[in-house]
Amino acid sequence: MSLRHTLATATAAAALLSATACTTDPETGQQRLSKAAIGAGVGVLGGYLAGDIVGGRRDRTEKIVGAGIGAIAGGAIGAYMDRQERELRQKTAGTGIEVERKGDDILLNIPSGVTFATNSAAIQPQFRQTLDQVAETLSTYNQTYLDVYGHTDSTGSDRINLPLSRDRATAVADYLATRGVQRARIGTEGFGASQPVASNATAEGRQENRRVEIKIVPVSTTAA
Secondary structure, three states, X not given: OOHHHHHHHHXXXXXXOOOOOEEEOOOOOOEEEOHHHHHHXXXXXXXXXXXXXXXXXXHHHHHHHHOOOOOEOHHHHHHHHHHHHHHHHHHHOOOOOEEEEEOOEEEEEXXXXXXXXXXXXXXXXXXXXXXXXXXXXXXXXXXXXXXXXEEOOOOOOHHHHHHHHHHHHHHHHHHHHHOOOOHHHEEEEEOOOOOOOOOOOOXXXXXXXXXXXXXXXXXXXXXX
């Protein structure tokens, strides 16, 4: 299935989400408006809802197997991802990174404001230690695909936003690779301003929309 097709499917799915849908924060137990519900009004959660991985699951699996990384037996996936999620939450606590769980997948939402300077794809030095912690966990739990998605707010044109979002995704992917995460596991995509999680009408919303996401998907023995 092509990326364009999966995004079209995701857009249709987002339109069906209830604007009042809530999610329970696993750390606090409190309910809050889910980003999926927000997406129904202002956009779609890009790669998180698209369901597949950049480049196609089959091609990526071949590369991963070629790199000597094995798949996880279906019955062991839940526990494997539980341990990884718990470690990621511990290592990113207080950093501004959000860790979300969707079934067996994990999504790291990294605000661009703490990662990059304005209009830059260079990772800021003060954020590298946090990425080092993320990379340590991702390299330990290596039986996963990693998709890195770049997003911007709606300020500026696609001519500026699309390349910037791609460059930021690539910068994070390249940094992870320098810290021991196998490059064969990583795919990248830039969405520009097309996948907002909040309204671009406010400064706060635009800040939320400027982000990099890392989607972590288990490599399963049952994957197609």
